[in-house]
Amino acid sequence: MSMGHFTNSADPRSGLEVVRDWNGIAQVVLRSPKGHSARVSLHGGQVVSWKNDRGEELLFTSSKAVFKPPYAMRGGIQMCFPQFGNSGTLERHGFARNRIWIIDDEHPPTNHNGNGSKAFVNLLLKPSEDDLKCWPHCFEFRLRVSLSKDGDLSLKSRIRNVNGKPFSFSFAYHTYLSVSDISEVRIEGLETLDYLDNLSQRERFTEQGDAITFESEVDRVYVSSPNVIAVLDHEKKHSFVIRKDGLPDVVVWNPWEKKSKTMVDFGDEEYKQMLCVDAAAVERAITLKPGEEWTGKLELSAVSSTNCSDHLDHPVSI
Numbered sequence: 001m002s003m004g005h006f007t008n009s010a011d012p013r014s015g016l017e018v019v020r021d022w023n024g025i026a027q028v029v030l031r032s033p034k035g036h037s038a039r040v041s042l043h044g045g046q047v048v049s050w051k052n053d054r055g056e057e058l059l060f061t062s063s064k065a066v067f068k069p070p071y072a073m074r075g076g077i078q079m080c081f082p083q084f085g086n087s088g089t090l091e092r093h094g095f096a097r098n099r100i101w102i103i104d105d106e107h108p109p110t111n112h113n114g115n116g117s118k119a120f121v122n123l124l125l126k127p128s129e130d131d132l133k134c135w136p137h138c139f140e141f142r143l144r145v146s147l148s149k150d151g152d153l154s155l156k157s158r159i160r161n162v163n164g165k166p167f168s169f170s171f172a173y174h175t176y177l178s179v180s181d182i183s184e185v186r187i188e189g190l191e192t193l194d195y196l197d198n199l200s201q202r203e204r205f206t207e208q209g210d211a212i213t214f215e216s217e218v219d220r221v222y223v224s225s226p227n228v229i230a231v232l233d234h235e236k237k238h239s240f241v242i243r244k245d246g247l248p249d250v251v252v253w254n255p256w257e258k259k260s261k262t263m264v265d266f267g268d269e270e271y272k273q274m275l276c277v278d279a280a281a282v283e284r285a286i287t288l289k290p291g292e293e294w295t296g297k298l299e300l301s302a303v304s305s306t307n308c309s310d311h312l313d314h315p316v317s318i
């Protein structure tokens, strides 16, 4: 699907490769020396693409995604802050994903310098006057998106309270993984955990199965989960290893057929090709006192399915 880029240039200040979408909004391109790439939009600080060294897209983007501010397009990795879902008074999943971020000049971005270091970009979001009217808390949200020389993608968020009073927020890296067929995919690392079921008024259940598999709509918050989980995809040659830090919960979502038909920005049958696995802090809000900073990190690797066990602290059955 075309993303409608119409220019491709180097940003004069940073030397970073920048493309512009249909709306003229900049997207920073990160590249590894081995041919992996990622693209980060200033709209929402959203990672809109992550490709392996064969040029295959690893994140899902709906064929009916709407690329029109102020709303986040359906796909990639969205930044949900300061609210996840409809749990508060703000717009769904908070406003950060719908705002224009800036490149953080204090911490200049770099691309690969040829000696194998990471390519990264630093973004910054501060509340506008309008944001302060609906959420009266001054913050600085710094996001570093990095691509390692082996193609691992990492997102590090630092949120600082620059307010005179404490504030609380929830958070998620709302991550649309591209999968071959949702019915053939399973998640390892969440078994035996408690989850809140968003499809049953957040009732609490305990996961019983050996691994999580999919045969109908799923919308769950797995609470206090381990920091490494794996999404195994039999048909694709790779699986995903998800590492998180500072984020206790994992949200798992697939709308399945009926729900996806009600979503205008979702293609027919496309629910089969996506799975959202979000590293999140949802069950309990994070509270920051004045001057305090919170850090939350997500790291994604696409690994050969047979090597998946090497990345977990327990063996996985392929």
Ligand SMILES: O=P(O)(O)OC[C@H]1O[C@@H](O)[C@H](O)[C@@H](O)[C@@H]1O
Pocket (backbone or CB within 6 Å): 085, 092, 093, 174, 198, 219, 220, 251, 252, 253, 276, 278
């Ligand atoms: O349509 P949105 O606002 O992008 O949200 C998509 C989904 O995001 C998931 O993370 C939520 O758990 C679901 O409840 C929600 O439907």
